[in-house]
Amino acid sequence: MIQPLTIIPGLDLWPGLLTPTAQSALVATVLAAAEAAPFDHYETASGQAMSVGMTSLGALGWVSDRTGYRYAGQHPATGRPWPAMPGVLLDLWAQLGDPEVPADACLVNLYRGTARMGLHQDRDEADPRFPVLSISLGDTAVFRFGGTARKDPTRSLKLASGDVLRLSGPARMAFHGVDRVIAGSSSLVPGGGRINLTLRRAGAE
Numbered sequence: 654m655i656q657p658l659t660i661i662p663g664l665d666l667w668p669g670l671l672t673p674t675a676q677s678a679l680v681a682t683v684l685a686a687a688e689a690a691p692f693d694h695y696e697t698a699s700g701q702a703m704s705v706g707m708t709s710l711g712a713l714g715w716v717s718d719r720t721g722y723r724y725a726g727q728h729p730a731t732g733r734p735w736p737a738m739p740g741v742l743l744d745l746w747a748q749l750g751d752p753e754v755p756a757d758a759c760l761v762n763l764y765r766g767t768a769r770m771g772l773h774q775d776r777d778e779a780d781p782r783f784p785v786l787s788i789s790l791g792d793t794a795v796f797r798f799g800g801t802a803r804k805d806p807t808r809s810l811k812l813a814s815g816d817v818l819r820l821s822g823p824a825r826m827a828f829h830g831v832d833r834v835i836a837g838s839s840s841l842v843p844g845g846g847r848i849n850l851t852l853r854r855a856g857a858e
C-alpha cells in the first residue's frame with residue numbers, strides 16, 4: 654500500500670488512490686443502492702433540513718431527526734434494512750481501516766449545488782479507536798479541519814475525486830466539515846456534484 658500524506662498527526666490523505674475506473678464503478682454501485690434506500694435531507698435537532706442528501710450502506714446507517722443523531726438498522730422512510738456494504742469497500746476498510754473488525758456502516762453524502770456540511774465531530778460510533786475512512790467522488794470539495802475543540806484554529810484542504818482521507822488516533826475527534834464543493838470540477842457524478850462515502854465501525858464489536 655502506498656504511503657499517505659500525513660496532514661496533521663492522525664489525518665492521512667491518499668490522493669487519487671482510486672482509479673477513474675474504480676471511481677465510476679463505485680458511483681454506479683452507490684446510485685443503484687440509492688434506488689432502494691433513497692437519499693434524504695435529514696432534519697437536525699433544531700428542525701433544519703440538511704443541505705446534503707444522505708443514505709447508508711451496511712448493517713447500520715447514520716440518521717438524524719428532531720430527536721437527535723444516531724445509528725439505525727433501517728432506512729427511516731422505507732423501514733427496510735440498508736443495502737449491503739459493497740465488497741470493494743470492505744476490502745478498502747480491511748487495508749486502511751482495521752484488518753480484523755469489519756466496517757458496519759457507510760454513510761453516503763450527496764452534495765449538489767450549494768450543499769455544505771458544518772464543522773462537527775464524528776462521535777456517534779461506539780468505539781472511537783476505529784478510524785473513519787472518507788472517499789471523495791466527483792467534484793472537488795473544500796474540506797475544513799481543526800482540532801478536538803470547536804474553537805481550535807482550522808485549515809482547509811481540497812479533496813478531489815478518488816482521494817481517500819483517514820481520521821484516526823489524535824485526529825479521530827478533530828472537528829471537520831465541507832465549506833463548499835467546486836461545481837464542474839469533475840464530470841463523474843451524473844447530474845453533477847459530489848458523493849462522499851465514509852466507512853466506519855459504528856456498532857460495538
Ligand SMILES: O=C(O)CCC(=O)C(=O)O
Pocket residue numbers: 760762770775787794796812829830831849851
Ligand atoms: O463530505 C465529506 O468530505 C465529509 C463528510 C463527513 O464529515 C461526515 O459524513 O461525517
Ligand SMILES: [Fe+2]
Pocket residue numbers: 773774775829
Ligand atoms: Fe464527519
